[in-house]
Amino acid sequence: MSYLLESLGRGLLGQMLDAFERQFPESDDDVDQLETQRRYSTTSVDLGMRTGAAQLRACRISAARRTFEELRRRPESKDAAAIGLACAFDELGAEDDAIAMLESARAGRTDDPAISFSIGMCHERANRPVEARQAYSQAIDLCPRLRNAHERLAAMAVSRGDWREAEDCYAALARMEPGDMDILLTLATIRLAGGRTEAAITTFQDALLVEPEATEDALDEVEAMATEGALSRAIGTLEKLVAKFPGVGEFHVHLGDLYVRAGNDDRAVAQYQSALQVHPSFLEATVKLGTQQLRIGDFQQAARTFNRAAELSDRLLLAFVGLGVAQAAADRPIEAAATFDLAVGLAPNSTLLMAESARLHLKAHRRRTGQWNAPIETDSSDLPNQADTDGLLQDAIDRTEKLICAGPLRADAHYRHALLLQHAGDTDRALSAMQRAVNIAPSFAKAQIKLGILFHQAGRTAEALGLFKRGIDATQDSVDSHYQLALLFANRNQFELAFERMTGEVDSERDLGAIRSGLSLALQGVGMVDREGSAWNALNELAMQGGFFPADRFTGAGLN
Numbered sequence: 040m041s042y043l044l045e046s047l048g049r050g051l052l053g054q055m056l057d058a059f060e061r062q063f064p065e066s067d068d069d070v071d072q073l074e075t076q077r078r079y080s081t082t083s084v085d086l087g088m089r090t091g092a093a094q095l096r097a098c099r100i101s102a103a104r105r106t107f108e109e110l111r112r113r114p115e116s117k118d119a120a121a122i123g124l125a126c127a128f129d130e131l132g133a134e135d136d137a138i139a140m141l142e143s144a145r146a147g148r149t150d151d152p153a154i155s156f157s158i159g160m161c162h163e164r165a166n167r168p169v170e171a172r173q174a175y176s177q178a179i180d181l182c183p184r185l186r187n188a189h190e191r192l193a194a195m196a197v198s199r200g201d202w203r204e205a206e207d208c209y210a211a212l213a214r215m216e217p218g219d220m221d222i223l224l225t226l227a228t229i230r231l232a233g234g235r236t237e238a239a240i241t242t243f244q245d246a247l248l249v250e251p252e253a254t255e256d257a258l259d260e261v262e263a264m265a266t267e268g269a270l271s272r273a274i275g276t277l278e279k280l281v282a283k284f285p286g287v288g289e290f291h292v293h294l295g296d297l298y299v300r301a302g303n304d305d306r307a308v309a310q311y312q313s314a315l316q317v318h319p320s321f322l323e324a325t326v327k328l329g330t331q332q333l334r335i336g337d338f339q340q341a342a343r344t345f346n347r348a349a350e351l352s353d354r355l356l357l358a359f360v361g362l363g364v365a366q367a368a369a370d371r372p373i374e375a376a377a378t379f380d381l382a383v384g385l386a387p388n389s390t391l392l393m394a395e396s397a398r399l400h401l402k403a404h405r406r407r408t409g410q411w412n413a414p415i416e417t418d419s420s421d422l423p424n425q426a427d428t429d430g431l432l433q434d435a436i437d438r439t440e441k442l443i444c445a446g447p448l449r450a451d452a453h454y455r456h457a458l459l460l461q462h463a464g465d466t467d468r469a470l471s472a473m474q475r476a477v478n479i480a481p482s483f484a485k486a487q488i489k490l491g492i493l494f495h496q497a498g499r500t501a502e503a504l505g506l507f508k509r510g511i512d513a514t515q516d517s518v519d520s521h522y523q524l525a526l527l528f529a530n531r532n533q534f535e536l537a538f539e540r541m542t543g544e545v546d547s548e549r550d551l552g553a554i555r556s557g558l559s560l561a562l563q564g565v566g567m568v569d570r571e572g573s574a575w576n577a578l579n580e581l582a583m584q585g586g587f588f589p590a591d592r593f594t595g596a597g598l599n
Contacts (some may be wrong), residue, residue: 042486043513046197048525048565050190055129056095057597058153059122063092070097083117091123091145100130118147127135132532134161152182153598159191164526168195184215186599198522202233220249220320224358232512235312238370243362270301288314293326304335322351342399345392350571352389353485360488364511367504379495386492394462398431404582435459448553450480451560467494480560482517484510525565
């Protein structure tokens with residue numbers, strides 16, 4: 040991914056209701072039961088609001104509109120009902136009506152930042168940037184820590200090439216969330232695009248220092264105990280440290296390591312999971328959790344965990360590449376070369392994790408389908424440097440080739456094919472496959488960077504640098520198209536209509552699959568679709584061997 044493109048979709052919500060979820064009554068009641076109750080209790084405002092909210096969540100938009108229109112006639116529920124009506128109009132694509140309802144509600148709730156943010160989002164989707172910026176700024180005035188509003192102001196600034204405003208927005212986010220690696224990488228990329236190379240270098244370096252670390256003295260003492268044979272005492276000491284400092288992820292990881300040495304698998308898994316609760320993007324903890332799941336034979340969970348680890352490793356790889364590009368732009372070629380060497384050394388980790396995730400997923404699939412002992416034909420000459428004892432790596436390669444035959448314009452399939460071939464040691468075919476992925480999808484930043492890695496390994500450093508730059512930066516045309524796509528996807532009704540028109544005259548399932556794949560990659564590029572979930576769906580597709588294209592998941596989760 041290019042963090043420049045990903046910034047364009049951040050902060051958008053899948054539906055206006057997400058902005059007001061905390062304001063609507065929570066209810067586990069069935070919507071049909073609520074509607075029945077309301078027929079016998081027409082005066083209850085609470086029941087009416089619960090019913091209207093449940094109707095919105097169940098996509099009974101016309102019914103929700105009627106419910107909120109009735110509630111709006113009552114003074115005690117006028118403002119809340121106006122918000123409900125705004126959400127209903129939003130679902131119907133009636134943005135001006137939604138804004139009118141929100142403005143009505145704001146008159147009685149002048150201190151509600153969610154109202155101002157939602158007005159801004161309606162204006163932005165309607166291509167009224169001046170009004171959108173004003174509303175987002177009002178939301179920030181009411182709630183300076185409202186991340187979504189900062190992200191939308193930054194997205195609009197990036198879309199028009201205003202790097203200083205975009206930098207100011209992400210600098211504010213970095214102050215709010217100093218340990219957020221994604222924010223730092225986006226800030227670094229924006230600074231690089233704006234020509235502030237020295238500031239970009241510093242920010243890329245800050246991002247690389249985010250990985251949590253514990254005090255060495257405490258861990259050295261524990262490790263000394265374990266080395267000297269006092270494993271139980273070491274575990275007891277570290278258990279006390281974990282109890283005293285539960286927010287130190289590194290303590291959980293080391294305690295998990297000690298449990299592994301003691302043969303206590305369940306407790307080891309629990310500690311790695313605790314580390315990830317503290318730091319969800321902790322790569323070391325993720326890899327160790329996957330390794331432990333593999334050790335106990337939980338192949339499905341191990342595949343999921345390694346899939347996530349591969350995404351985290353890719354992010355770390357991008358940070359090194361971004362730092363190298365910034366150093367090259369600052370005319371520091373020796374430092375840039377050393378940084379690129381570090382990136383090249385790191386790249387096999389994410390390739391290994393992706394390949395292992397695919398291999399384990401196929402292994403779990405065989406177990407589920409009763410094919411555990413099914414023979415697999417494997418030509419060892421195709422795997423010069425890979426001991427594929429169970430044939431699963433070659434099986435994954437073969438299945439990916441079948442997907443490519445069914446959809447030759449699917450850049451994501453060529454990308455996965457390249458990584459599998461690279462892990463199998465077939466560098467020449469991997470380079471060709473990755474080149475095809477880039478040719479099909481020029482904005483596929485991960486493929487550009489991985490192709491740059493392959494070129495760098497082949498001694499083609501000038502070509503590698505060009506690919507690294509394109510993977511970090513983005514053309515204005517690409518920014519424009521991806522920004523519009525993000526706004527369109529955030530308005531699901533319009534997106535579905537546009538997709539129907541685009542594919543209405545497509546006769547071939549192969550062409551339809553290529554269009555879906557290209558859209559999925561583009562939406563991942565702007566952060567609108569969960570990359571980790573999409574990668575997992577791709578593994579499911581691999582196990583199913585073709586045809587199946589999973590639904591993408593919108594990543595917006597509400598205001599924060």
